[in-house]
Amino acid sequence: MSTATARDRLIDTAQELFAARGVGATSPRAVLAASGVGQGSLYHHFPTKHDLAVAAVGATVEDALARAMHDLRGESPAVRRVVDYLERPRDALAGCRIGRHTSDQAVMDDEGLRDVVTAYFVRLLGVLTEAFREAGLPDDAAGDRAHAALAIVQGGYVLARATQDPDALTAAVRGFVGLLTQKESM
Amino acid sequence: MSTATARDRLIDTAQELFAARGVGATSPRAVLAASGVGQGSLYHHFPTKHDLAVAAVGATVEDALARAMHDLRGESPAVRRVVDYLERPRDALAGCRIGRHTSDQAVMDDEGLRDVVTAYFVRLLGVLTEAFREAGLPDDAAGDRAHAALAIVQGGYVLARATQDPDALTAAVRGFVGLLTQKESM
Numbered sequence: 253m254s255t256a257t258a259r260d261r262l263i264d265t266a267q268e269l270f271a272a273r274g275v276g277a278t279s280p281r282a283v284l285a286a287s288g289v290g291q292g293s294l295y296h297h298f299p300t301k302h303d304l305a306v307a308a309v310g311a312t313v314e315d316a317l318a319r320a321m322h323d324l325r326g327e328s329p330a331v332r333r334v335v336d337y338l339e340r341p342r343d344a345l346a347g348c349r350i351g352r353h354t355s356d357q358a359v360m361d362d363e364g365l366r367d368v369v370t371a372y373f374v375r376l377l378g379v380l381t382e383a384f385r386e387a388g389l390p391d392d393a394a395g396d397r398a399h400a401a402l403a404i405v406q407g408g409y410v411l412a413r414a415t416q417d418p419d420a421l422t423a424a425v426r427g428f429v430g431l432l433t434q435k436e437s438m
Numbered sequence: 439m440s441t442a443t444a445r446d447r448l449i450d451t452a453q454e455l456f457a458a459r460g461v462g463a464t465s466p467r468a469v470l471a472a473s474g475v476g477q478g479s480l481y482h483h484f485p486t487k488h489d490l491a492v493a494a495v496g497a498t499v500e501d502a503l504a505r506a507m508h509d510l511r512g513e514s515p516a517v518r519r520v521v522d523y524l525e526r527p528r529d530a531l532a533g534c535r536i537g538r539h540t541s542d543q544a545v546m547d548d549e550g551l552r553d554v555v556t557a558y559f560v561r562l563l564g565v566l567t568e569a570f571r572e573a574g575l576p577d578d579a580a581g582d583r584a585h586a587a588l589a590i591v592q593g594g595y596v597l598a599r600a601t602q603d604p605d606a607l608t609a610a611v612r613g614f615v616g617l618l619t620q621k622e623s624m
Contacts, residue, residue, distance in 0.1 A: 273543060274543065277462070277543065347541060351600065352541045354533070354541075354599040354600045355533060355540075355541035355599075356541065357459060357463065369600055370601055373601050374601060377601075393613075393616065395609060396609045396610070396612040396613035396616060397613040397616070397617070399594070399609035399610040399612075399613050400609075400611075400612075400613030401613075402593065402610075403597055403610035404586060404590065404593060405593065406589075406593035406596040407588065407589030407590060407591065407592035407594070408589045408593070410534075410589070410592040410593070410596070411559060411563075411585060411592060413540040413541075413546065414537065414555055414556055414558075414559040415556055415559050415563075416552070416556065420585055421589075423581060423585035423586075424582070424586045424588075425586075426582040426585075427579075427582035427586030427587075427589075428614075428617075430579065430582060431614075431618065
């Protein structure tokens, strides 16, 4: 296996295990075993668990941002783009692969890793705020509404897992979009 | 220490440790040490970790429901009661003591314990749906809006922890209440 391939394979595997079990509960040894790469590759590419976690969570954040920007950066009117983002299909019962890390003490206690998670949400809030500003809201109100929109997705995931009902997320989105689109011109 | 007191002390201590570290990361031994009760009391009252967790998470749920019902079951108009519930001060950076359990695999994998968490959210959704029905919404729309309202609180906690900014929760609430109260008569 080439060096580049081994590194990618380790990152892919870590992304899967972190999403399923959390960072705190996943050892580098478990990632190594599930990845099928040689032990030397792990320590060569990622001397510490922190290094592996920053790379894997960073890759998850990049994927998620690319998908979000696809919805939020289109040519449609601003509120329509936000609605597209909110209504995108999501694996509700799995939880948000990034939001879940906020309950993982191993992530929150590692400043460098926490920064990766923080950057994701700050970036999304910025783009959502920009969309609501474009829709005509003043700065403060646009920021508040951006927080509400992102909270709907994150809270919808929590409700879906809590009630073991994937429709809890879509219900929360429908409830919010109903309020949003009765007021805004699309 | 009397038997009743030892039991309460174990439950109180477990509630604190579960809220701070999660159920999966907290051993009965750690609860025992922090509680100051004798080892015999622990095994007498709670033969297994499951028993202790169900009692402690159940007590947290009872406390939280009592507080929520205080806001949601008053004499004010229905939307005003929901707004009071949403705007109540919360320790945003600590996360929701119950919502956080949805990311704790030890809770989600234990059916009896998960049922305690599920019951909390189902109960809150029921009372919120009732309030929006009282405000004049048809059943489906009332249910969707109830999901949105509860998602705002749960998602606001996630955003606050993710950005390490307690105002992220209050901003999400402000954004949602702004949409809610421009449409509804209070």
